[in-house]
Amino acid sequence: MxxxxxxxxxxxxxxxxxxxxxxxxxxxxxxxxxxxxxxxxxxxxxxxxxxxxxxxxxxxxxxxxxxxxxxxxxxxxxxxxxxxxxxxxxxxxxxxxxxxxxxxxxxxxxxxxxxxxxxxxxxxxxxxxxxxxxxxxxxxxxxxxGEVTDLIYDYVKRHPVETRYTSDLDAYFDIVKIEPGKLWLEDYLESGKRVGPVVVSEEISSKCKVGWTVSLWVAKTGKVWKILESGNVLPR
Known part of the structure; x- marks a missing residue:
């Protein structure tokens, strides 16, 4: 046209x-x-x-x-x-x-x-x-x-990380893999730098999509990662 x-x-x-x-x-x-x-x-x-x-x-x-x-x-x-x-x-x-x-x-x-x-x-x-x-x-x-952003925020408030953690990372992450109650993430700015599994509720994991971007501060405790703070979820 x-x-x-x-x-x-x-x-x-x-x-x-x-x-x-x-x-x-x-x-x-x-x-x-x-x-x-x-x-x-x-x-x-x-x-x-x-x-x-x-x-x-x-x-x-x-x-x-x-x-x-x-x-x-x-x-x-x-x-x-x-x-x-x-x-x-x-x-x-x-x-x-x-x-x-x-x-x-x-x-x-x-x-x-x-x-x-x-x-x-x-x-x-x-x-x-x-x-x-x-x-x-x-x-x-x-x-x-927007719904997932609120769900993650509420989840973090209800599940504070009270144990010591060995490492942490504050970044924008792409969601690269999803299982019930678990997310695997890749640093948005550093391709190949992955963390996971990140523990979330099954409701959160069921609503997330591979390819979305999430702003999180995550910490490693044992064999899993947990969320310390959360920001926006972006539909990239």
């Missing part, structure tokens, strides 16, 4: 919202409006981080001289699969950390937005295929990671 590039992201998202408002109930539309508000905040605060040199110079000049924001300056070429994935998998989890209902709504709205962008010619076929696949997966995972 041929892409349309003459409009700003601001104009495109306003067009999307106008069309949704015309067809949806006010209650349903409010979820669309809230999601696009979060997406706008993400783009205007973090979108510039992935600009090339020429784009960065243009962005900085227009921001300083005219007070323009990212979504005013750039067009649909910056509504890419990677931007949408960063928004869902990182921004919504780390910065917003909303309720399960909010995460479900966000996934649903972004799925609709990606389809709409493609239909309107704002997203080329190849980009759409990648974005649609990513959003489809994240739409399922987003509500779950």
């Amino acid at each position: 041929k892409t349309t590039v003459s409009r700003s992201i601001h104009e495109i998202l306003e067009e999307f919202l106008a069309e949704q408002e015309a067809r949806l109930s006010s209650k349903t539309y409010s979820g669309y409006e809230e999601t696009i508000s979060f997406f706008r905040t993400y783009l205007n605060n973090f979108g510039h981080q992935r600009l090339n040199r020429a784009e960065t110079e243009r962005y900085e000049e227009l921001e300083a001289s005219e007070g323009k924001q990212f979504w005013d300056i750039f067009g649909p070429e910056h509504l890419s699969s990677s931007e949408i994935s960063y928004f869902l998998a990182d921004f919504m989890v780390r910065k917003v950390a909303g309720s399960r209902t909010l995460m479900e709504t966000t996934g649903r709205v972004m799925h609709k937005l990606v389809k709409w962008l493609h239909e309107k010619g704002y997203m080329p076929d190849k980009e759409y295929e990648e974005a649609a696949e990513n959003v489809k997966e994240l739409k399922i995972d987003l509500p779950l990671v």
